[in-house]
Amino acid sequence: MNAITRSEQLTLQSHDEENCNTSANASLNDVIEARMSRRSVFKAGLGSAGAAVLGSFGLAACGGGNDGNTGAAPPPAPAASLDFKAVAKNRLDAVTIAEGYTAKPLYALGDPLSAATPAYKNDGSDTDFDNRAGDHHDGMQYFGLNAAGTGRDADSSERGLLVMNHEATSNSGGEIASTFLHVDGGTNTLPRPAAEVDKEIPIHGVSVVEVRKINGQFAYQKNSAFNRRITPLTPMQLNGVARGHALMKTSFSAAGTDCRGTLNNCGTGLTPWGTYLSGEENWAGYFTRSATDNTARGGAFANSVVALNRYGRAQGAASRHGWQSAGTADQYARWNVSQRGASPDGSDDYRNELNTFGYMVEIDPYDKNTLIRKRTSLGRFAHESGIFGKAVAGKPLAVYMGDDSQGEYIYKFVSTTHWAAADASPANRITTGDKYLDSGKLYVAKFNADGSGQWIELSMANAAVAAYAPYKFADNGDVAVNLRLAADAVGATRMDRPEWSAVHPVSGEIYYTLTNNASRKVEPTGTETAVDAANPRSYTDAPTAPTAPRNVNGHILRMREAGDEPAATGFAWDVYLFGAQADADPVRVNLSSLTDDQDFSSPDGVWFSPKTGLCFIQTDDGAYTDVTNCMMLIGKPGKVGDGSTPTLSYTKADGSTLTVQTRLGAKPTAATLKRFLVGPVDCEITGCTETPDGKTLFINIQHPGETIRKANLADPTKYLSHWPGNAGYGAGGALARPRSATIVITRNDGGLIGS
Numbered sequence: 001m002n003a004i005t006r007s008e009q010l011t012l013q014s015h016d017e018e019n020c021n022t023s024a025n026a027s028l029n030d031v032i033e034a035r036m037s038r039r040s041v042f043k044a045g046l047g048s049a050g051a052a053v054l055g056s057f058g059l060a061a062c063g064g065g066n067d068g069n070t071g072a073a074p075p076p077a078p079a080a081s082l083d084f085k086a087v088a089k090n091r092l093d094a095v096t097i098a099e100g101y102t103a104k105p106l107y108a109l110g111d112p113l114s115a116a117t118p119a120y121k122n123d124g125s126d127t128d129f130d131n132r133a134g135d136h137h138d139g140m141q142y143f144g145l146n147a148a149g150t151g152r153d154a155d156s157s158e159r160g161l162l163v164m165n166h167e168a169t170s171n172s173g174g175e176i177a178s179t180f181l182h183v184d185g186g187t188n189t190l191p192r193p194a195a196e197v198d199k200e201i202p203i204h205g206v207s208v209v210e211v212r213k214i215n216g217q218f219a220y221q222k223n224s225a226f227n228r229r230i231t232p233l234t235p236m237q238l239n240g241v242a243r244g245h246a247l248m249k250t251s252f253s254a255a256g257t258d259c260r261g262t263l264n265n266c267g268t269g270l271t272p273w274g275t276y277l278s279g280e281e282n283w284a285g286y287f288t289r290s291a292t293d294n295t296a297r298g299g300a301f302a303n304s305v306v307a308l309n310r311y312g313r314a315q316g317a318a319s320r321h322g323w324q325s326a327g328t329a330d331q332y333a334r335w336n337v338s339q340r341g342a343s344p345d346g347s348d349d350y351r352n353e354l355n356t357f358g359y360m361v362e363i364d365p366y367d368k369n370t371l372i373r374k375r376t377s378l379g380r381f382a383h384e385s386g387i388f389g390k391a392v393a394g395k396p397l398a399v400y401m402g403d404d405s406q407g408e409y410i411y412k413f414v415s416t417t418h419w420a421a422a423d424a425s426p427a428n429r430i431t432t433g434d435k436y437l438d439s440g441k442l443y444v445a446k447f448n449a450d451g452s453g454q455w456i457e458l459s460m461a462n463a464a465v466a467a468y469a470p471y472k473f474a475d476n477g478d479v480a481v482n483l484r485l486a487a488d489a490v491g492a493t494r495m496d497r498p499e500w501s502a503v504h505p506v507s508g509e510i511y512y513t514l515t516n517n518a519s520r521k522v523e524p525t526g527t528e529t530a531v532d533a534a535n536p537r538s539y540t541d542a543p544t545a546p547t548a549p550r551n552v553n554g555h556i557l558r559m560r561e562a563g564d565e566p567a568a569t570g571f572a573w574d575v576y577l578f579g580a581q582a583d584a585d586p587v588r589v590n591l592s593s594l595t596d597d598q599d600f601s602s603p604d605g606v607w608f609s610p611k612t613g614l615c616f617i618q619t620d621d622g623a624y625t626d627v628t629n630c631m632m633l634i635g636k637p638g639k640v641g642d643g644s645t646p647t648l649s650y651t652k653a654d655g656s657t658l659t660v661q662t663r664l665g666a667k668p669t670a671a672t673l674k675r676f677l678v679g680p681v682d683c684e685i686t687g688c689t690e691t692p693d694g695k696t697l698f699i700n701i702q703h704p705g706e707t708i709r710k711a712n713l714a715d716p717t718k719y720l721s722h723w724p725g726n727a728g729y730g731a732g733g734a735l736a737r738p739r740s741a742t743i744v745i746t747r748n749d750g751g752l753i754g755s
């Protein structure tokens, strides 16, 4: 077995667990005060605070039936029960799926995307990653192709394009090379050889790959003219409020209008006009800054220094893979964001390069020739998905987004342009994106203890932003680029690492996974955050682990806009599910009363089938992995306010009691939540999309067996996983190097997935 222990694994994983938020938002005192004032609400004689809050929100189904894309009929109600037997938790090095279903690998790291590219040998000798599948398959969307393969047919379930993010590549144990990508595991000291870096850079980014049903089974099409890799070196255009801004000027674009590539792509979005949004998440860690860069920039309180610190790049920060060390050419030098040039504006170095990452990136998958746009008006942070609320003709579009780091925020963008149904099938998709995504308002969420919440506008029109002392905003472009600082300024609620969002296709309610948070404390110090109503748990891993209390298992929050309006500035919220082990304390941990058929930890992906309305929940966990590999569950949620208002009680160090009341959705039953799939060892389950007929589901198995040290590479028996080679896919067989891969899931009787 591998010499790496579970606790080592925990310390090695997750480049997204940093806490850069030093703001004091939602302090303990705020929570206590909020609780006190809520008591007066109760005294007013309301039987249920939930009913009081929800009274102003219409809870009838929204109707309209617009799925945002094809104008199809409203989704049918899901079947009365989830018609499959739950999959047992397990640690098999395999994909285990519910009986009656089949899961097959479809498209794995290194698979060729052109006729000229040789098959993947998977022994570290492969090159030409501009023409191969990237690594760490993540968020993904299906785009239908017409039968002739000449263009878009949003309703096609026979032929389509899968567009997916390739988030990262595996390195662990303090090593910096992507171990499995190189014959000998690569070079873990600086300088990195250019030949290694030239493989590692292009395995990041995005794939567009054609998939087609042949003899009833989907296969990826190696020779399709639509196939395309988008990498950290692909030229892109900066659009929106920060286009041409002083903060965006680099050696690459002195005008601040263009940028090079996309990085650490995580969650996704599907626009109502048929393009793909890719969220740039943990990009900051790829860049280095010299140990004296603060002085070069004018001192510790200089605006750019404050911003760099807030986005996780303090001076002296090392880069994740050391790519800057591979040479003096621009494609290497740009990974060092120290101020080195003599120009006053940054046009002669890469001091501003970090400002060109951290966006939602819009790609037209059907057209290789349109320039990809970074949509700066949607703000800059560690983006997860960008999910559209229900598109309603004549109303603005709302895009829901999360910032995945400890204590970061939940955001919404509201378009200036109101939706026109004809834009569901526009002649020019990317300029339709310009129309809706380049102008609008940004909001951040504040969650109140009484189950209500506010969307607070982040712009210079908000006095708290304009007058913020720690960072001086110049204009709304600056606000978008440094959105985390603007959110600090207005006292937004610090959350337990917002991962994906999803919108229920009928109710329009918005779901957010909050994956876990090691800094959620009863008595916080430093950058930690106090428990509050929307993030109420801080506890130790069951049965007992030698760790301090925190939100170990995460939860799934949901929200309903006031009046179901996309531009609402108020909402109601509750917690759909609290992740927990089934055997955990039912009063303070397993609040949703999860059973062995339902228990999960660290929700990450969440997605609704437009066809069935079922909710797919995927995990990226390091807490429950002593019992089970990561998994996917299928749920049939109710609605905001359908549960109870339990109170959690904590004993503080001085012996006093702290109580926090939260809002708990109706507890799931055996008929409303079941485990559908468990992945191979040391993976996360992510990416979720299906054909429009609801009969073929595509998901991603990310980084199976990612925990590997170079010293163990020569002995394959020490790999934590050999999937998908051990499932007969690709080279290497039972002792293969593990590969991230897309799998295709069908029901053996040809029915709808999960219902």
Ligand code: FEO
Residues within 6 Å of the ligand: 016, 167, 265, 266, 267, 281, 384, 404, 499, 604
């Ligand atoms: Fe890439 Fe936060 O998941």
Ligand code: CA
Residues within 6 Å of the ligand: 266, 267, 499, 604, 605, 620, 686
């Ligand atoms: Ca994720």
Ligand code: CA
Residues within 6 Å of the ligand: 499, 515, 604, 620
């Ligand atoms: Ca995650």
Ligand code: CA
Residues within 6 Å of the ligand: 167, 620, 684, 702
């Ligand atoms: Ca990951």
